[in-house]
Amino acid sequence: MYKWECLVCGFIYDEAVGIPEDGITAGTRWEDVPQDWFCPECGVGKGDFDMVRLPLDAQAAEPLAPQAPDPVVIIGSGLAGYTVARELRKLDTAVPILIITRDGGEFYSKPALSNALQSGRLPEQLVTASAAQMAEQLAASVVTGTCVERIDTDAQCVYIAGQAQRYSALVLALGADPRRPALEGDGVPAIITVNDLDDYRRFRLQIGQASRVAILGGGLIGCEFANDLGHAGHAVTLVDRATWPLSRLLPEPAGAAMASALTSLGVTLALGATPVAVQRKGAALQVLMADDQELEVDYVLSAIGLAPRVQLARSAGLEVGSGIVTDACLQTSARNVYALGDCAEVHGLVLPYVLPIMLQARALARTLAGQLTPVAYPAMPVTVKTSVLPTVVATPLGDKGAWSTELLGHCDRGMAKVRAVFHDPERRMQGFVLMGAATGEKAELLKALPDWR
Numbered sequence: 001m002y003k004w005e006c007l008v009c010g011f012i013y014d015e016a017v018g019i020p021e022d023g024i025t026a027g028t029r030w031e032d033v034p035q036d037w038f039c040p041e042c043g044v045g046k047g048d049f050d051m052v053r054l055p056l057d058a059q060a061a062e063p064l065a066p067q068a069p070d071p072v073v074i075i076g077s078g079l080a081g082y083t084v085a086r087e088l089r090k091l092d093t094a095v096p097i098l099i100i101t102r103d104g105g106e107f108y109s110k111p112a113l114s115n116a117l118q119s120g121r122l123p124e125q126l127v128t129a130s131a132a133q134m135a136e137q138l139a140a141s142v143v144t145g146t147c148v149e150r151i152d153t154d155a156q157c158v159y160i161a162g163q164a165q166r167y168s169a170l171v172l173a174l175g176a177d178p179r180r181p182a183l184e185g186d187g188v189p190a191i192i193t194v195n196d197l198d199d200y201r202r203f204r205l206q207i208g209q210a211s212r213v214a215i216l217g218g219g220l221i222g223c224e225f226a227n228d229l230g231h232a233g234h235a236v237t238l239v240d241r242a243t244w245p246l247s248r249l250l251p252e253p254a255g256a257a258m259a260s261a262l263t264s265l266g267v268t269l270a271l272g273a274t275p276v277a278v279q280r281k282g283a284a285l286q287v288l289m290a291d292d293q294e295l296e297v298d299y300v301l302s303a304i305g306l307a308p309r310v311q312l313a314r315s316a317g318l319e320v321g322s323g324i325v326t327d328a329c330l331q332t333s334a335r336n337v338y339a340l341g342d343c344a345e346v347h348g349l350v351l352p353y354v355l356p357i358m359l360q361a362r363a364l365a366r367t368l369a370g371q372l373t374p375v376a377y378p379a380m381p382v383t384v385k386t387s388v389l390p391t392v393v394a395t396p397l398g399d400k401g402a403w404s405t406e407l408l409g410h411c412d413r414g415m416a417k418v419r420a421v422f423h424d425p426e427r428r429m430q431g432f433v434l435m436g437a438a439t440g441e442k443a444e445l446l447k448a449l450p451d452w453r
Contacts, residue, residue, distance in 0.1 A: 076173030080341025105131025396431030
């Protein structure tokens, strides 16, 4: 967003504010102002005079003229950012909302990135609404391809391209970045991560057909990509230091069932293996293990977890732990600044899953609308989208207790039916794992689980 100055009379056109009385909405760039528009000060037509972009230092000296009242500013256009905007708009049809995103602002299902191949969807088919369509649906301004440089919590403004934008409330829905493996070798820069739609577009173009792909990390995303790439005909090797896949979510017998299912799909499992280097070998890549094993592949995909984006918050002086620390109402350590989603640490937990994000967004929308609302977590199952063995996990919060796992048989397609239940020392159920046909028991078992918070 920039300000432009009429050389005839000095009138300032502010793209962030627009001229609503002339039908030019906030966020309208200068090139999109109608050609038949006239300067409100001197009456010169747009085509008859020049506008000059003000120097950034001149813009920085003066905050953007705020809309009245100042908008709720949401940084981030992922599920968290767009959902809190949607829920707030249901409760308040008048409050101005400004969404700022470094991405393209399209609305899409991020979880679908790890199973789109099997479903036959191209990257563009994952998009359900463009940024312009989202702006229209939400009656909001959506500014894309833009990074917030800093936050001034005392002045209640954020800085974009050196300009200050005031806020009545600031929502940090910053998301998380994929963790990069600490490996040696000249092949490390070629390691692929997939964290958003642009990443996925590049990934699909890179891998082509029938490639050899090593996936580093046998957690939820790693297993889902292994399932998806395996179904699409790629030669997949899943590499993980643990001795069974999904080791942080599943007890070992259930992990063994997942290992068997992935193997039946043609996925090679390199479990209990620690990669130490990735080196180039001609057009291929070579993954070297600590035990001197070598794996030659065409591509290496890293899926070893996410790191909440906290630098912007830390630079603003906000309290940061594993994520941006909030109270139960999602307020950070600064007045009128909130955080949710993958970047937030709520109740001491960072929960990068759909259900907690939706619950956070609904609670925060009510708070922003004037009704202070703490977020409450029921038991929240996570679905692992491995079609070779569908799995639902309700993770126990504590580790005091024990798992009991039953193999209930196999369906007519050979898919295992597994039920694992976690009981605390008082024999109260605190979590479960359901696999295959047993996933149909989810609703019944959820009734017996206590709320998380």
